[in-house]
Amino acid sequence: MYVVLGASGNTGHIVAKTLLSRGQQVRVVGRNATHLQPLAAEGAEVFIADVTDAAALTKAFQHAASAYVMIPPNTASNDALNYENRVGDAIATAVRNAGVKNIVSLSSIGADKSTGTGPVVGLYHLEQKLNQIDSANVLHLRAGYFMENSLGQAGAIRMMGSTIGPLRPDLKLPMIAARDIGAAAADALLQLAFRGKQTQELHGQRDLDYTEATAIIGKAIGKSNLGYVHAPDEQIRPAMVQMGMSDNFVGLLLEMSAALNSGYMRALEPRSSRNTTPTPFETFVAESFVPAYQQQAAA
Ligand SMILES: NC(=O)c1ccc[n+]([C@@H]2O[C@H](COP(=O)([O-])OP(=O)(O)OC[C@H]3O[C@@H](n4cnc5c(N)ncnc54)[C@H](OP(=O)(O)O)[C@@H]3O)[C@@H](O)[C@H]2O)c1
Numbered sequence: 139m140y141v142v143l144g145a146s147g148n149t150g151h152i153v154a155k156t157l158l159s160r161g162q163q164v165r166v167v168g169r170n171a172t173h174l175q176p177l178a179a180e181g182a183e184v185f186i187a188d189v190t191d192a193a194a195l196t197k198a199f200q201h202a203a204s205a206y207v208m209i210p211p212n213t214a215s216n217d218a219l220n221y222e223n224r225v226g227d228a229i230a231t232a233v234r235n236a237g238v239k240n241i242v243s244l245s246s247i248g249a250d251k252s253t254g255t256g257p258v259v260g261l262y263h264l265e266q267k268l269n270q271i272d273s274a275n276v277l278h279l280r281a282g283y284f285m286e287n288s289l290g291q292a293g294a295i296r297m298m299g300s301t302i303g304p305l306r307p308d309l310k311l312p313m314i315a316a317r318d319i320g321a322a323a324a325d326a327l328l329q330l331a332f333r334g335k336q337t338q339e340l341h342g343q344r345d346l347d348y349t350e351a352t353a354i355i356g357k358a359i360g361k362s363n364l365g366y367v368h369a370p371d372e373q374i375r376p377a378m379v380q381m382g383m384s385d386n387f388v389g390l391l392l393e394m395s396a397a398l399n400s401g402y403m404r405a406l407e408p409r410s411s412r413n414t415t416p417t418p419f420e421t422f423v424a425e426s427f428v429p430a431y432q433q434q435a436a437a
Contacts, residue, residue, distance in 0.1 A: 139163040140327060141198055141205040141238070143189060143229070145182070146173035148286055149244060152320020153206045153327070154182055160328060167198050189225045195232030202236065204327050207268075208244035209260055213383045218390055222260025230267035233274060240330055242323045243268055245278040247312065247339060248394070248403035255403045256394030257387070269335045277332040280339045281319050282312030282405065283398075285422040288351060290381065292431040295364065301352045302367040304374050304395035308349060311398070312405050314342030315422045318415035339407045343418045351419060358423045359431055 140157050144150035145166035157164045158180045166174050166182045167189075174184045187194035189210060199205060207229050215221045233241060248255040249262045268276045291301040305311070322340055326332060346354075348366045356364025371392050378388040397403035407413055 139165060139202050141165045141167060141185075141202040143167050143195075143206060144208045144210050144244075145177060146170065147208075147210065148284070148316035149320040149323065150206065150208065151177065152317045153324045155180065156321060156324035157327065158182060160324075162328075165198065165202065167195075190221070190228050192228040192231040192235075195228055196235045199232050199236035199238050202238050204240035204242075204330065205233070205238050206242050206244070206323050206327060207233070207264075209264060211257070213387045216384050216386045218257060218384070218387045219260055222257065223263055226260065226264040226267050229264065230271065233268065234271050237273065239274060240327070240332075241268060241271075241274050241276045242326045242332075243276060243278050244319065244323070245280045245337070247280050247282055247405045248397065249278065249280055249337075250406065251397075251403065254393065255397045256390035256392070258394060258403065265337070275330075275333050276335050277326050278335075278337045279319060279323055279326070280337055282314045282339070282341050284319075285313050285315045285342070285417075285419055286426070288355070289427060289430050291352075291355065292427065292434045293381075294377075295355075295359070295361070295431065296434060298367070300365050300367050301348065301355065302369050302374075302377075303348060304369065304371060304392055304399075305348055306399045307366050307368050308347050309399060310345040310347050312339075312341035312409075313344075313346045313351065313419055314340055314415055315417035318342065318417050322415060339405055339413045340415055341405060341407075341409050341413045342415055344414075345409070346419055354419055354423055355427060358420075358428050 142154045145154045146168045164182045185198045209225045212221045245261045246258045248258040352366040
């Protein structure tokens with residue numbers, strides 16, 4: 139039996155759906171039964187638990203041979219790294235107590251660094267905690283920059299007529315669709331070819347910078363002159379806080395952006411068929427960004 143954390147989320151729902159479609163027994167974990175209902179309809183067992191609750195997660199992992207684990211973002215937290223550490227502790231305790239043998243964890247490029255990478259520091263600690271569990275085989279999937287991060291640009295385009303962000307306009311990023319991460323995680327869980335403690339990066343279909351990504355978005359929404367503004371932190375900070383993020387979390391995102399801009403945080407593996415995934419940014423934009431942009435325009 140498989141357990142999937144964050145099962146209503148971007149990556150987790152793909153993991154769960156893929157395992158279910160292959161006839162596997164799957165227990166899906168989240169805080170909200172309604173969000174998990176579509177997976178229950180496909181045969182999943184629903185388990186309600188908070189990822190900070192080690193006792194609840196231990197019960198969630200009972201009788202599971204394998205699990206997908208991740209730290210759900212908590213962008214409103216005033217101490218986001220402390221939250222990430224509490225989740226990492228709860229997950230590691232539960233994996234150990236329940237004796238789960240095979241773990242695929244969602245990590246990030248930059249998780250090789252213990253400091254200076256914003257929210258990714260929490261993923262460094264998650265990796266370390268899981269690596270200390272002798273009885274488990276663990277594969278850390280170090281994903282690149284989610285294409286979903288660009289969805290916030292729909293509002294910026296409407297308000298400013300451009301995309302905007304803290305990243306250098308010419309910074310090539312391994313941009314990946316969350317669904318490709320879910321598919322890779324499900325594949326790893328089905329094959330169980332990892333042993334001991336391993337990491338694997340996931341780079342998406344190709345590297346793109348925000349200038350190129352903006353041009354693709356512009357073409358898809360009929361704004362062929364759409365440009366990207368590389369804004370200073372002082373301009374980004376209040377805009378992100380206004381979107382509902384805590385000042386603490388925005389500070390971490392800006393630290394991560396600086397780490398990406400300087401090259402301190404970067405992919406370590408050369409691109410290969412192993413870490414390249416299928417979905418191009420054009421497909422993500424057509425299927426996810428354009429509907430989100432249109433919905434916002436209608437609202
Ligand atoms: N963005 C990037 O570029 C990037 C890059 C590399 C790695 N990552 C990592 O990817 C992860 C995010 O993955 P994702 O996009 O798949 O996440 P997501 O879509 O935000 O999904 C998280 C799910 O977890 C559930 N959840 C939230 N808080 C919970 C809690 N306290 N207890 C139990 N369940 C909870 C939520 O469902 P309910 O509301 O139904 O409970 C939500 O659907 C983060 O760890 C992030 O650091 C991100």
